[in-house]
Amino acid sequence: MVRVEHKRGRLVFHIKDLKLEWAIEPRYWRNPLLAVGGLALLPIFFSGRPDMLTLITTATVYACIAISMGWQFVGIGRLNFGPQFFVGIGGFTAALLSIHLGWGPLQTLPIVILMGLIFGLMLSPLTTIAKGLYFSVITLILPLVFLEFTYVYTGIFRGESGLSGIAPLVNLGMVKLNYVVSCYLSLVMMLVFLYIVDKILRSRIGLYAAAINDDEDVANTMGLNINKWKIVCYTISSAMIAVTGWFIAHYFSTFAGVTYLPLAFMLKILLMVMVGGRGEIYGSVVGAYFVASLEKGLTALGPIHHVLFPIILLILLFTLPEGLYGLYRRHKYREYFPTIRVRKR
């Protein structure tokens, strides 16, 4: 049934009548290895500064959300304004299981992924029913409804104060070591996300996603089952966002709907995607680190940072139409450059 052969520097898988190729190209490994090496040195470099480690960890977790969103924007051809809904799903699932059943992070992870898939599948018909702006409005409202839920059923969700007492991500006895190890774990999670999404976007599924983003009606008349691929994309990327919620809940040992469900959190994620490079997944990482460090740096200036932060980001949005990553990509050959746009139809 499954046949694997090594041919001209690539592994070829034959599964029934499907043929998949997996290119092994060491000439392209320099930049990824440099990036991984640099990221691996970061926590060691800041090992004496818990505040910096927390900053890196949160930025990395935000980058994970932005990476998933980068794929989702392209794959469903619509602007999702409510990624934090799935952060909430993942976080509350992990928190409730951990508090009431005493489960550790490894035990809650499969349930969180399952919940992400279930809710993603439940909401995925929206991607075929609601078009353009309507989809954005519906997804904008969903997390706010969830936030109201946490207030109404405050006995379960503790809407005001948030849930606390969640099993920590790592517990090695030393506080400093815990910080470093969790930072590494977040980096590993981000690299796994990057690898998965990069592989997907370079495969035929990425081409389908690009076709759906450009013109889904034409893609449909060219033989692409758009509903199927939109649902697949939305469901899987939603589950990935739920996993970041799981990480947040276990990392801080508390999870409050007030922190992660309001619009401010969504805006931050959206700005990371846009400032980083409009759907470019590597751009999302750059954007996430940039926005997180900018926020941290501006806090030192006092209360004025509440005004400065959005102004700087707005200027960047207007002056860098292709984002920060676009500065690097501008001189490179590119096969597909997705543009995120809200459709009127």
Place this chain on the structure above:
Amino acid sequence: MLLNMQNVTKHFGGVVAVSNLSLSIKQGEIVGLIGPNGAGKTTVMNVISGVYKIDSGKIEFDGMDITNKAPHEICQLGISRTFQIPRPFPDMTTLLNVAVGVLCGKHRPHMSFGDALLDASHCLEFVGLFGKRNTLARDLTLYELRALELARTLATTPKVIMIDEVMAGLNPAESLRAIKLIRRMIDEYHVSVLWIEHVMKVIMEATDRVEVLHHGEKIASGTPSEVANDPKVIQAYLGARYA
């Protein structure tokens, strides 16, 4: 009969766009579909390709009932179309534009992504766009866009190609090239063609049979010269004075 429409009716609210239309295409035949503006030509194409669901009637393709099937299923069975206004995927290169057709069209076993790109470059070479394979589709000229549309239809391995006004907006030299291209396509790929066109010269020269639509109804059918002398057709186009 390769494609067979029987008594197909399509309403848009109170407007009857296609009424009780029967139309058939044999293997290897080139059928012209003409009619004044608003006659329902493009609606017929949309109905066949599954974009619009019909109200009554039946459409058969290759002995299979394809009435009200989804557009992607119909395309995979072997009916492919171009658009009146070219609609490429603007942010993709021409090669990837065609590769979408290769991967999504008729199911082909053992087609990896790399093989699909190779196949797509064959299609591009056929229409003369191979040199522009790495150009973004939004940077192409009108003629190149039309050629790209034809390459995309070929990429889905069709049995019937529906061509919607390829000549519109092309200058005489370009339209000559386009006609030659379509003739070559028919010869080398053995496809049947349903051809909507406003340029009568092309229809008269290239087609085996012409169907004339007016207000969604078929008013005449036959060889090009028969149709050109039909009083009903002259009346529909030029008015009762000339009939």
